[in-house]
Amino acid sequence: MEPNSSPNTPAAAADASARVPGAHTDTFTRDHLPPPGQWPELLLDDPLVRYPERLNCGYELLDRTIAERGPDRPALRSGDGEVWSYGELRETVDRVAHTLTGELGVAPGNRVLLRGPTTPWLAACWLAVMKAGAVAVTVLAQARAPELATICSLARVGHALCDARSTGDLRAAGVQGLRITEFGGDGPGDLTRLAAARSGPYPAVDTAADEVALIAFTSGTTGRPKDCMHLHRDVLAVADTFSREVLRPSPDDVFAGSPPLGFTFGLGGLLLFPLRAGASTLLLEQAGPGQLLPALARHRVSVLFTAPTAYRTMLGQLAGHDLSALRRCVSAGENLPAATWHAWHEATGLRIINGIGATELLHIFISAADDAIRPGTVGVPVPGWQARVVDERGDELPDGEPGLLAVRGPVGCRYLADPRQSEYVRHGWNLTGDTFVREPDGYFRYVARADDMIISSGYNIAGPEVEEALLRHPEVAEAAVVGRADELRGQIVVAHVVLTEGSVQTADALRAHMKASLAPHKCPRVFVFEQALPRTATGKLQRFLLREDAPWGLS
Template sequence: MEKRWLAHYPPEIPHHLDYPNKTLPDYLRETAAEFGGNDAIYFFGKTLTFHEVYEQALTLANYLRKIGLQKGDRVSIMLPNCPQAVVSYYGVLLAGGIVVQTNPLYTEHELEYQLNDSGATVLITLDMLYPKAAKAKAKANVKHLIITSIKDYLPTVKKWLYPLMQWKQGQPAIVKVEERSDQHLFSKIMSRPNITEPNIALDPVEDVALLQYTGGTTGVPKAAMLTHRNLIANTLMCAHWMYRCGKGTESILGILPFFHVYGMTTIMNLAIMQAYKMILLPRFDVETTLKTIEKLRPTLFPGAPTMYIALLNHPNLPRYDLSSIKVCISGSAPLPVEIQEKFEKVTGGKLIEGYGLTEASPVTHSNFVWDGERVKGSIGVPWPDTEAKIVSLETGEEAKVNEIGELVVRGPQVMKGYWNQPHETENVLRGGWLYTGDIGYMDERGYFYIVDRKKDIIIASGYNIYPREVEEVLYEHPKVQEAVVVGVPDEYRGETVKAFVVLKQGEQCTEEELDQFMRSRLAAYKVPRIYEFRKELPKTAVGKILRRALLEEEMKKNNESV
């Protein structure tokens, strides 16, 4: 297969990487040995060194073994970004377990489904989530709950103030959890250190490290089985892509949740592998983020487009110095060109668009950060050892240059398959290739472009309309902060284009004004026929706009009117 993109690689990025026969905990062990005294985590004034993270992970691993965890048993981690999330992740892996990353925002029903589907026997979560966890435990096969609190890892003064802060935010000030044979307190476990190395043989290539659930917006969630090798390969690719970032010298802003594979790889695993300091924030708040960047001077800031959009549109942005930011890799949703240019101007750093999916650990493509050419509107080129091609939607054969089709990829980061879903696995893994469901094309130089999800194409009067193209133009309008486009039923055209728009603070705009703007830039059949102005749009935990939720709203309205 012709890998024409390799001709554009700068000399610093190798075409092929060596993947040592190591597991994820091996990297924590090595970093603790070489950079043990360096800060690994900063959390609201509290710091942990790499040595402390390693010892605490060992303590948890030994405790898990003590309560009966065997190699291959699943442990659900339902935590926001906090020190316990890192300690728990590596502690489970050191014990030979498989991590099941669980969104703390899940409803009881969603949590119950995931626990039953994964067969998790242990659930690690926060005290404020205990009522939900306890109910789900009773309906699943979970044998043990391990409960922690945000205040467990706060500095002394903030620990005292924590109940008041919770009360002001409308959260329960104190959730008392009784310690018993099936309920354990994280703080008590850590108060009795046990830093013996568990003797568990792991095969990095075959042994699953993580069950990462995906597909919740398009059907029943299913778990991608990601091995130690899958996750290590993708993290090593990321480290080599950012070749100017020195080992042990960078600090990385950890807002993207670790329960999402993008945050887990590009922040947590990368930081452990490269000895970067993680500055953790448990949720995205614009003012807090701006203050954190100015005060703590992180150099790396992986994020989602909605995060960068929110920062750029905050009225107090000019008051803050964001010049410490060197590199941002944007993922989880398309990055509007307008936002990329503005953010680079504000920070002086590089904001590049990447592409990935849960089933690929997750990154497969991105633009070059420094020496290679960056192509606006493109997801860039495949990472080292990653192959990609476009296949025709009609014939399934490899498409010609610039011909639109489905993007398929293969490489060492591609999952082993879906957990207990052989039929679904066969649908997406064919002949070693992962069929992404994303529609795009490759240009003459080997740069790739995504035009939309296979399921999201709008067909109006026989024309294929790609929502992303329409959204890009909407983002060019000076009054538009966020926009998403969907196809809604239309008696005459079959489907027609509807745009949901959030205006910038203080701005006013009419449908007529947007219509004139769009018609000056797009063919008439692509221009939205309906506009709906909203104060906010539904989003996932990583800030990805939920197009599917809006589409379901429209379908419900349509059914009610029939």
């Protein structure tokens, strides 16, 4: 922790950032941090997250782990069976870091865009950017040219490392001055060739713990993605709180999952957490439910990260797949319905670890594991974090009363030059935009996104509650509930439903099912049967498209 600073004072945290000399010669990210008065309070005095003033997270995740556990343990696995040991991974990372700071001219603090499917090479590039003291901007392989152009403009990106198979949209973005270096191709300037010509250890740049390591863009469930800056110490803090204290991995674990590395859920679950624990991770280019199940069996995966929808989809495909090695299942990204939790537990004997996280806070901050799990709730604050439920003024509400979720911990929201900083951070707390209830026993229960509350004839109706009731019907595969403007009632409840294959249900039949379990005012007045629901590339439901009555798969 920085000397002479209070861990709970936002101004102190920001002043400390200014006091500690940085290694960045390109100071764009530091220059565009929010003003001190808009920082959230940071809880940095907990022994779990007490770090020295100077650290490089790439060194800590790779070199430090090798020093503690040796270079011969498996680190990265690919879907085709290739395995990189920790020693082999470090050799590749160091070669790439030499190339970045040599031939490619990347300076500390420069932003480097990373793009491609989830592969060991993408992971190695991320670690190399960390060790080189640059700032990683990892984007989804599915991002299109206009999105890429916007990201590069906001983050002032000058360099890109891109899988040779994913360069089309990036080149089409037409970013002026962007130097694109491919990897995995066969051209003379390919990164794999350039790096092969380099050798020797790469001494990690001596970054300050509070220098920016990465810029993560929100996944766009509201249609307005934002850019979040995270520090070198933040990268370690999420591993040393949620992963170490709740997930509790062992060095023999094999991690896998569906979220890509451009999604902070995937960055943590598939790279930061396994490396911090000395474990290995399976990186799959295709990781939908149909690809996950055979991969879990083949590679003896023990820790799984994916979204609630994937767990529900896999339930109908479990037959013939050996999941005996699986011991930990983590769900985040959207609300986990209690019905899905119980169905998975009944089918596999495994208890899903539910969690809520945010790109603004890097990873999960409320969760529970093992006997502490209570289906239908998210859990309790992760060690090192605090949470409460507040009203619009920031005053804490009594247990049982719904309100806005406020969180603080070792990581906080820092938007890059974005006026929405003052909306997310209020009174020193991060307001996630979720409506929650804190139960008398201290458990937090999700109600809805704050903008997903439906007000009909004076009643407040939480869309996820109606969705859970719909999902209890055996022939409902997916459901999304939104409000639609109505002259008489203000809003009416509209249910968008995907049925299981071969099912034939009518609105009247589903309405009868709903009235058996919900008060009449909560029952949908309109049912829309869909072939699929609109989701982001990371699997999150985009309710805003349904609220806007966009032409999405109506049938």
